[in-house]
Amino acid sequence: MAHQKRLPNLLEVTFVLTSFIVIMYVFVAQIGLPIQLALFVSWFVIMLVGLKIGYSYFDMQQGILKGINNGLEAVLVLVTVGALIGTWIAGGVVPSIIYYGLTIINPTIFLFAAFAICTVTSLATGTSFGTAGTAGIAMMGIGHSFGIPMALVAGAVISGAYVGDKLSPLSDTTVMTASLSKVNLIDHIKSMLYVSTPAWIITGILFLLTGFFYVNGNGDLSRAEATMAALQDHFRISWYMLVPAALVILLLALKKPSIPTIAFGALLGSVWAYLFQGMPLLEAVRSSYSGFSIESGVEFIDNLLNRGGIVSMLEVIVLIIFALGVGGLMEQIGILQVICNKMLAWADNAGKVTLSTVLAGFFGNFFGGAAYVSIITASKITEKNYDRLGIDRRVLSRNTEGGGTVTTPMVPWSDGGVYMATVLGVSTLSYLPFLWFNFLAVGITLLYGFTNKFIWYTNAEGAANRPAAKAKLTNEKTS
Template sequence: MQKKGSLSALLPLLVFLIVYVGLSAMAGDMYAVSVIIPFSVAAFTAILMNRKESLSDKIEIFCKGAGDSNVILMILIFVLAGAFAQVAKDMGAVDSTVNLGLSILPSNLLIAGLFIISCFIALSVGTSMGTIVALVPIAVGIADKTGVLVALAVGAVVSGAMFGDNLSIISDTTIAATRTQGCEMKDKFKMNFKIVLPAAIITALLLAFLTRNAGVTQVESLEFSLIKILPYIAVIVSSLLGLNVILVLLGGIIIAGCIGIYFGSFDIMALSQSIATGVMGMGELIIISLLISGTISLIKHNGGIDYILSKGLRGFKNKRNAELGIATLVSLVDICTANNTIAIVTVGPIAKNISDEVGLEPKRVAGIMDMFSCVFQGIIPYGAQLISAAGLAAISPFAIMKYLFYPYLMGVCAIIAIFWHYRKVTN
C-alpha cells in the first residue's frame, strides 16, 4: 500500500453510529428510528466534506457510486426477491410448506423436527422473520402439549430461521454478500453449506437429546398442497443448477402466480397487487443500498478506504488474519445496527478492497460476511428476530438466548473453518 489515506474521511461512518445509537437511545427502541435517517445524515456529511472540490463534483461522485452496475443489479434482485416472496405467500406456499413438514414429523422428535422445518422454510422463503412469524405460534403450541420449555421450542425455530437466512439464495444477506464481492450465489452456497452443516447436525442432535423424555401427543392433521410448494423447489433447484438469479426469480414468480390463479388464491389484478406489495416491501432496503453505496464512494474518494487498508493491513500479515478482520468488522456493524443485511451492505465495499489487496477468494469473503452477520443477528436480544419471537411467545428475549444453539455453533464452525483453511499458511 502506497497511499496512507485519511482518517477524517471516515467521519460519515462515525456520524451514522452516533445518530443511530443516539436516536435509538432517546426512543428506547432500536427499531423506532428507521436507519434511512442516520444513513441520510451520514451521506450529507460525506457530501459536505472536502472543501477542495465543488459541491456539484461531490454530488456526481456520490451518484456514480450509487449508480454502480453491481448496486443496480443488486437492487433489481431485491425487487424480484420481494415480489416472489409475497406472491408465494399469498398463493399459500408458506402454509403448505409448514403444514407438510409438521405432518410428517415423528411424534417423539417434534422439537428437533421443528428446527429442521425452520431450516427448510427459511431456506425456501429467504427470510428469517417470515419463518419466525409462521412457526413460533406452532412452537408455543407444541411446547404446551409436550411440557417442553417454551424458550427451548422458540429457540429451535429461531435457530432454523438463521440457518436459512444465511444460506437461502433469495435471502437479502446472500444477495448483498455475493453482489458486493462479485461471486456466484451457488459457489457461496456450496462453501457455506459445508461449514455450517456440522453446526446444524449438532443442533438437531442436542434438541433431540434435551427433549427425548418429553410427553408428546399426536399433532392434529394439517392440510397442505404439494403443488403449492413447487415454486420453492423450483427456485432452489434451478439456483443450484447455476441458472442466472434473475431468471430464477422471474421463473419463481411466474410459477407461483400461475398456481395461485389456478387454485383461485388470486386473480390477475390481485396478483399484480401482490407483486407490487412485495416490491414496495423492499423499498427501505433499496434506499439504504443507494445511500450506502454513494457514501462509501465519497469515503473512498476522500481516502477513507486507503486509510483502513494502510492501517488494517498491518494486522493482515496473511489471508487468515484478513478474513478474521472482515469477520470482526461485519460482526461489530451488525451489533451496532441490529440488521445483518445493512451490516453486509456497509462492510461489503471495504471487504472487497481488502480482498483485492490480500488476494482472498470472493466466495469466501461473501460467506464470511454472511455467516458472522447472521451469528450476531440471531443472538442479540434487541434484534428483530428475537424481539418478534419473544413477543409472539410472550417471553423474554434473554430466555431464548440460552437455547440458540445453532447461531453459537455456526460462529464456532466459521472460526474453525478460517483457521483450518489457512492452517499451512504462515505469511
C-alpha cells in the same frame, strides 16, 4: 475555497463510529423511531466529517449513489421475493410446506422439528424474516402448547431461519454478498456449505438432545393438529403444491439468473392460486403486489398467512437504500480505507484475515444496524487483504456471511434483532444464548481460518502463505 481532500484521522473515524452507536441506541431503544430514520440521520454525521476533510456535497452524493447502485441487485431480489411470498401463500406452496413439516412433529423432537421446518422454509423462500413470520409463528404457538421456554423455541426458529438467509440462492443477503465479493452465486453457496453443513448437523443434535431433556413425550399435540386442520380447510394441500418451489430451486441450481427466476416462481404461485386454490385470476395476480389476505375466523391462521407481496418489502427496501448509502458514504470519504489500512498491516495470514472479516461484519451490524451494512463492511474493508495474500474470493464471501448475516439477530437494535423480537415476542437478549447455528457458523468460520482448512489460494504466491508451505520453505533455506 475548497479544502484539499484527505483521509479522516483516527479521531474522526472514532467520532463517526461512536455517533453510530449513540444514534442507533437513542432512536431504536429509547424513543422508538424506525431504524430507517437512524440510518438517514447517520448520513449527516458522515457528511459533516466529509465536509471537514475536503469533500463537496457533490462528491458525497456520488458516494451515496455508488453505494446504492452496488446493492440494487439485492433491492430487485427483495421486490421479486416479496411477490413470490405473496403468491406462494396464495397458491398453497407455503401452507403445504408448513403442513408437511407439522406432520413430523411430536413433543420430544419438537425443537429439532422447529429448526428443520424453519430451515426448509428459509431455503425455499430465501428470507429469514418471511420464515419467522410464517413457519416461525406456528412453531412458537406449538412450542407454547408443549410448555417449552419461549426463548428456546425462538432460538430454534431463528437458527433455522438463518440457514436459508445465509445459504439460499433466493436470499437477498446471499446474492448481495456474492455480488459485492465478485463471486459467482452458486460458487459462493458451494463455499458456504463447508461451514453450514457441520453447523447444521451439530445444531440439530443439540436441539434433539435438549428436546429429550425438556419435553414430555406425551405432550399436547392439539395446537399442531388444529393448525393442520385449519390449513386443510382453507387450502388444497398436496405434493404438487411444492412444484413451484422445486422448479425455482432447480433453475437457480442450474445457474439461471436470480431475479428472473424468482419472478418466474412468483408467476407460478399466481397460476397455482388460480388453478388449484380457486382464486379469481385478478386476485391471484394482485397477491404478488399486495400480498395474501385471508379471514378464516381463526386468528392464529390469519396472523400466520396474511403477509407477503411487494408492498410488504417497501420498508425493508428503504432500510437497504439508507444502509447502502451509509456504506457508500463511508467508502467515499475514506473511513473504510482507514480501517482497512490498519488491518492490512496486521492481517498477514488466513486466520487473521478471517478474524478481521468476521469482526468487520459484526462491526457493520453493531454500528450500521443492518445485515446489508455488515456485508458491505466485511467485504469492502478486508477484500484487499485476500487479494494480497492470494486467497480466493470465495473464502471472502463465505467469511463475510459468517461475520455479517448470521450475527444480525444478535444485535438488539439491528433490523434482524428488532424484527425477530417483535414477531416472535421474545427479547433479543433472551433468545441470544440459543442461537446455536449462528454461533457455530461463526466458530467454524474462524476455525477454518486459523487451521487453514478449506482455504483456497489463487496462485503459487498465495499458496506460499500456507503454514505448511512456509515451514517447507524455511527448512529448504536452512538445509
